[in-house]
Amino acid sequence: MEILIQQLFNGMTIGSVYSLVALGLTLVYGILHIPNFAHGALYMMGGYITLTMMTKYGLHYWLAIFVSILVVGVIGVLMERFVFHPLREAPPIHDKIAAIGILLFLEAFAQFVWGAEFQSMPTPYGQVVQIFGLTFTMQRLLIVISAIVVMILLTLFLKKTFTGSTIIAMSQNREGANLVGINTNRVAMLTFMISGGLAAIAASLSAPINLVFPAMGQLVILKAFVIIILGGMGSVPGAILGGYILGFSESLGATYISNDYKDIIAFVLLVLILSVKPTGLFSKGGH
Amino acid sequence: MRKMKWRFMFSMVFVLIFSLAACNSSTNTSGDNDQKGDDNKSEEVGTVNIGYTGPLSGPAAFYGERTLNGVKMAADEVNAAGGFEVNGKKYKLNIVSLDDKYLPNEAGANAKRLVQENKPPIIFTPHSGGIFALQVFNQLDKFIIGAYSSEPQITEVGNKLTIRIPPRYDGYLQPFTEYAMENFGKNVAFLPTASQYGKDWGAKLKTYWEKEGGKVVYDSAIDFSKETDFFTILTNALKEKPDVLFIGGASEPTAKVAKQARELGFKGGFIVMDQAKFDEMKAVTGSYDLLNGSIGVMPLVDSQEAAIPDFVKRYQEKYNETPGSEAGLNYIGMHVFVEAMKAAGSVDDVEKIRANMQAGLDNLAADKKIYAVDKIGEDGGFEFDLSVAAVENGKIVPIKVD
Numbered sequence: 001m002e003i004l005i006q007q008l009f010n011g012m013t014i015g016s017v018y019s020l021v022a023l024g025l026t027l028v029y030g031i032l033h034i035p036n037f038a039h040g041a042l043y044m045m046g047g048y049i050t051l052t053m054m055t056k057y058g059l060h061y062w063l064a065i066f067v068s069i070l071v072v073g074v075i076g077v078l079m080e081r082f083v084f085h086p087l088r089e090a091p092p093i094h095d096k097i098a099a100i101g102i103l104l105f106l107e108a109f110a111q112f113v114w115g116a117e118f119q120s121m122p123t124p125y126g127q128v129v130q131i132f133g134l135t136f137t138m139q140r141l142l143i144v145i146s147a148i149v150v151m152i153l154l155t156l157f158l159k160k161t162f163t164g165s166t167i168i169a170m171s172q173n174r175e176g177a178n179l180v181g182i183n184t185n186r187v188a189m190l191t192f193m194i195s196g197g198l199a200a201i202a203a204s205l206s207a208p209i210n211l212v213f214p215a216m217g218q219l220v221i222l223k224a225f226v227i228i229i230l231g232g233m234g235s236v237p238g239a240i241l242g243g244y245i246l247g248f249s250e251s252l253g254a255t256y257i258s259n260d261y262k263d264i265i266a267f268v269l270l271v272l273i274l275s276v277k278p279t280g281l282f283s284k285g286g287h
Numbered sequence: 288m289r290k291m292k293w294r295f296m297f298s299m300v301f302v303l304i305f306s307l308a309a310c311n312s313s314t315n316t317s318g319d320n321d322q323k324g325d326d327n328k329s330e331e332v333g334t335v336n337i338g339y340t341g342p343l344s345g346p347a348a349f350y351g352e353r354t355l356n357g358v359k360m361a362a363d364e365v366n367a368a369g370g371f372e373v374n375g376k377k378y379k380l381n382i383v384s385l386d387d388k389y390l391p392n393e394a395g396a397n398a399k400r401l402v403q404e405n406k407p408p409i410i411f412t413p414h415s416g417g418i419f420a421l422q423v424f425n426q427l428d429k430f431i432i433g434a435y436s437s438e439p440q441i442t443e444v445g446n447k448l449t450i451r452i453p454p455r456y457d458g459y460l461q462p463f464t465e466y467a468m469e470n471f472g473k474n475v476a477f478l479p480t481a482s483q484y485g486k487d488w489g490a491k492l493k494t495y496w497e498k499e500g501g502k503v504v505y506d507s508a509i510d511f512s513k514e515t516d517f518f519t520i521l522t523n524a525l526k527e528k529p530d531v532l533f534i535g536g537a538s539e540p541t542a543k544v545a546k547q548a549r550e551l552g553f554k555g556g557f558i559v560m561d562q563a564k565f566d567e568m569k570a571v572t573g574s575y576d577l578l579n580g581s582i583g584v585m586p587l588v589d590s591q592e593a594a595i596p597d598f599v600k601r602y603q604e605k606y607n608e609t610p611g612s613e614a615g616l617n618y619i620g621m622h623v624f625v626e627a628m629k630a631a632g633s634v635d636d637v638e639k640i641r642a643n644m645q646a647g648l649d650n651l652a653a654d655k656k657i658y659a660v661d662k663i664g665e666d667g668g669f670e671f672d673l674s675v676a677a678v679e680n681g682k683i684v685p686i687k688v689d
Contacts, residue, residue, distance in 0.1 A: 003526055010518045017515060037298065096298050108344070116348030118539035120571045128550050135551050140518075209516055209547070211539050211571070215346040219515045251519040259507045259520055 002133050007251045013140045013209075015247020016147030020202035021220045022227040022239040023154065024195035029234045030171025031188050032084060034092050035225055037099040039199060040217025041106035046072045046200030047212040048114055051121050061124050065204040069197040076196030077189045085188065103217075110214040123208035143205045150201060151240055154194075158236060167191055171234055223266075230270050232280030241281060245269065332370055333378040335634045337362065337621070338410035338430070340397035340417060343386035346512050347414075350537065350613065354413040354435055355384055356606050357617030361625075361655075363605075371625050374632050380625070383407065391416035395423070402428045408637050409433050409624055411617065415441060415484055422446045429637050433620055435613070437561055438484060442666040448641055451668035452620040453612070456488055456561050459584070460495040462675045462688045463558045466582045468501060471556040472530030476505035478520065478544060479560055480536030488560055492533060504529050511540045517547045525553055535560020538567030538611075545581070546572050559583030564611045565676065565683060576681040585674035587615045587657070589683045594657045615657050620669075626650040641667070 021043055028036045049071050053064035083098045125138035158164040170177040170187045178184050202220070210216070227246055231238020246266055253265035273281065339358055342351035362380040365371055370379040383405050387393035394417030398410050410425075411433035412418055418434045418441050425432055425448050432449045434441050437456040441449060467475070475496060479485035485508060493503055504527040509520060524532070525548070534544050534557055541563040548557075559565070559581050566586035569575055588599055588609055598618075602610040610618075624640070627647030631639040644663045662670040675686045 003522065006522050007519060010516070010522060013518070014516050100298060111344065111348060116344075116352055118349065118537065118571075120539065120543075130552075137550055206515060209518075209543075211543060213346070214348070215512070218346075219513060254519050255523050259523060263513070 003255065006134050007255045008248070009134065009136065009140070009144075011248040011251030012244070013143050013247070014250065015244040016144050017202050017206040017243075018220065018223055018227055018246055019240045019243025020147055020150065020198050020205075022224040022231070022243050023151070023236065024198035024202075025221075025224050026228045026231070026234055026236060026239040027167070027171075027191050027198075028195045029228065030167070031080075031191050032095055032099075034095045034099070035228065035233075036195075037096065037221075038079065038102035038106065039195070039224065040221030041103045041110075042072055042076060042196050042199040042217075043203045043220060044110060044212075044214060044217040045075060045106060046196075046203035047121070047207045047216055048110055049200070050204040050207065051119060051212050052114075054122065065201065068200040068204055072196040072200035073193040074196070076192035076199075080188055080192040084192075085185070107214050107217075114214070116214060118211040118213045121204075121207040121212055126208075137209075139205075139208050143209075146201070146205055150198070154198075155236065163190065167194075226266065226270055228280075230273055230280055232282040235280065235282035238280055238282035331377070333376055333634070334381050335378050335628070336381050336383050336401075336405040336407040337624075338398065338401035338405060338407035339382060339384040339412070340387045340394045340401070340410065341384075341413045342389035343384065345388045347389045347537075351386075351389075351413065353611060353613040354411070354617050355382075356602075357610070357614035358382060358411055358433075358621045360602060360605060360614070361618045361621035365622075365625055371629055373629055373634055378628075378634055380621075387412075387417060389414060389416075391420040395420035398425070398430070399428075402430060406635070408628070408635055408640060411435065411620070413613070413617070418449070419444075422449060425449070431624075431637050431641060433617070433624065435617055435620070436484070438487065440487075442664070442668045446667070448637055449667050450620070450624075450641075450644065450663070451666075452616050453561075453669070454671040454673055455668060457491055458671075458673050458688075459561055459675065460492055462673070462686060463582050464492070464496055464499055464501070466677060466686060467531045467556050467558050468499060470580060473501040474504045474527070474529045475501060475531040475533055475558070476524040476527060476529035477503060477533045478505075478507060478509055478524055479533060480541075480562070481508040481510035482536070484562070485535060485560065488535065489533065492558070509536070509540075509544065511536050517544050518551070521548050521551055521553075525551055530555045531558055532556075533558045533560070535563050538563040539571050542568035542571035542578075546577060549577055556580035556582070565589075565678060566609060567611055574681060575678050575683065578678045579681065581678045582686065583676065584612070585676040585685060586683065587612050589676065590657070590674055591685070592657055592659060594654050597654060598657050619651070619655060619658055619660070622655045623647045623651055 025036060025039045046068050050064045050068040053059045053067050079102060087094050087098055123139050125142055127138045129136045158168055166182045166187050169182055170184055174184060223246060227242035228239055231242030249266050249269050250262050254262040257265060339355055341354055342348055359382055362382050366379045370377045385397040387397050394412055398421050401407055401410055407430060409431045413435040415436040415438040418432055418436055421432050434449050434451045437453045439455040439457050442451045477489050479489045505524040532548055534541050545557055561584045564586050565583055566588055599610060627640050627643045628634050630643040630646035633639050648661060648663060659672045660669045664670050673688045675688050677684050677686050
């Protein structure tokens with residue numbers, strides 16, 4: 001029983017990180033209509049910027065995360081302005097090539113600036129908390145709680161505010177949104193900004209339990225792709241639910257079936273869900 | 288969905304194209320180096336090209352860089368001393384390095400390219416997959432493999448032109464097992480890295496451990512290139528109540544595994560695979576206290592050899608970090624090759640150079656001798672006095688190996 005609860009918590013931790021990454025990916029899918037391959041690189045940049053702010057400028061963890069959100073958000077906006085915006089009329093394959101180009105550029109850039117070695121991010125929340133024989137660390141509780149708070153805020157923003165609705169409108173129909181007077185350029189930039197910010201939050205929260213290195217984005221990006229396919233391309237609730245499904249299936253699968261096959265379990269789940277609902281759990285339009 | 292898949296396939300093809308393009312640029316830079324080499328030639332100083340293929344980009348880039356740094360540092364020292372003399376002619380070393388992204392096939396292609404363009408007598412490569420790939424054609428194409436891998440098999444296949452620089456890892460089985468069993472107990476859980484190397488290591492240790500009457504209570508592996516968090520696997524491993532954890536892989540993620548095991552309340556000891564180094568792990572855990580009860584290889588900086596402090600100082604000045612054995616062993620390897628070329632009286636007759644490796648070891652200057660290695664085996668492996676250490680009360684303690 002203890003093991004089950006511990007593993008549920010472990011799955012929740014990792015699922016929260018997956019969800020945050022997948023959310024950014026799914027939002028941008030609404031604009032680009034392709035998965036943004038460079039999203040993992042944004043995640044990696046988020047980790048490095050938080051780390052640099054903490055170690056070089058001595059900022060507090062939360063302050064460093066805040067700076068990181070802004071910086072990575074701006075990188076996202078720049079990506080949109082200089083790469084994806086000029087390509088908006090081009091066939092989708094061009095967007096993909098561009099996204100891969102950005103991914104390679106950012107990884108090489110990180111290796112050039114920060115070096116190839118693993119770096120460890122210190123956290124002020126390293127304490128271990130033991131409750132009823134279960135082990136939590138403050139950092140892990142923080143990951144779960146912050147992720148839920150961010151998800152609630154994001155949902156409120158998208159549902160309850162005018163600006164948020166414009167994002168959804170545009171993902172549903174770009175031309176239609178333009179016709180009713182939405183400034184699509186502004187919305188596209190805003191979406192990239194939020195997507196970058198989410199990647200920065202996810203990286204900054206999860207980096208203390210792992211390490212910061214140029215290829216760290218690859219740890220999560222493939223899984224994030226699985227999640228948004230599973231949840232329905234472009235769907236916000238799909239990304240959240242998909243993230244947790246993957247997190248739980250990994251931790252419970254590793255415990256009750258086999259650790260060596262846990263990736264297969266996740267993919268079998270994907271196959272099953274897609275054969276019942278080929279468009280994913282929440283198909284497009286059901287935002 | 289099908290369309291999506293094709294699109295994904297296309298994207299992957301483009302990734303490949305981009306990576307190849309990246310390779311191109313690295314050859315260009317080495318081309319510049321050749322130019323310099325040719326300039327030297329006009330001043331009656333010959334150039335010996337030394338090949339290197341290893342991971343210089345991607346997740347293992349830090350590892351490739353450290354190994355390359357060792358080779359480079361030795362070469363720079365030789366060149367700064369005015370080169371070396373073979374048969375009355377002066378030679379300088381020129382390191383030509385290519386990126387293989389840790390892939391055996393890329394290592395093979397790189398070696399072929401090096402042979403055609405630079406004709407190096409020696410090609411260094413720091414991973415067993417690459418070494419096996421090079422062994423397919425190195426005797427035909429006439430180059431020595433400077434093999435940096437403790438995999439015993441690389442010298443067991445009977446390749447006459449392979450020099451294994453590090454000690455083979457099966458020498459560690461006995462001291463590690465003895466120490467862990469004596470101090471903690473007979474139940475071990477296996478959580479090494481998921482690489483081929485890690486699995487082979489695990490298989491050998493498992494056989495030995497069981498022969499000594501121990502039990503493997505949990506046997507799995509961690510893929511550090513896919514795993515974001517280790518709590519899940521550690522929870523499952525610790526459920527089996529092991530006395531000892533066998534961990535390993537690159538130092539930093541291995542340290543994270545040890546740290547998270549302690550967070551989950553693990554009180555036993557660690558057997559640390561030779562790929563991970565205590566001093567590098569400490570950089571992540573903050574102090575040695577967390578690693579109390581670990582047994583592993585002696586970190587280079589804590590080693591007793593007389594040449595160490597000076598070497599560490601020079602390395603730090605040059606690369607701004609503490610050297611580990613990746614740099615140290617390749618450093619000593621490069622110097623031994625130079626001495627062997629001197630003794631052989633040739634810079635391109637590889638059989639002769641190989642035959643003179645023992646002389647090379649004998650002639651090695653005292654200030655280069657950062658490891659106690661005096662002999663090279665018939666099979667081409669350097670023979671070491673194994674240097675094993677444990678962490679006790681927050682300190683590195685040398686352990687005697689008999």
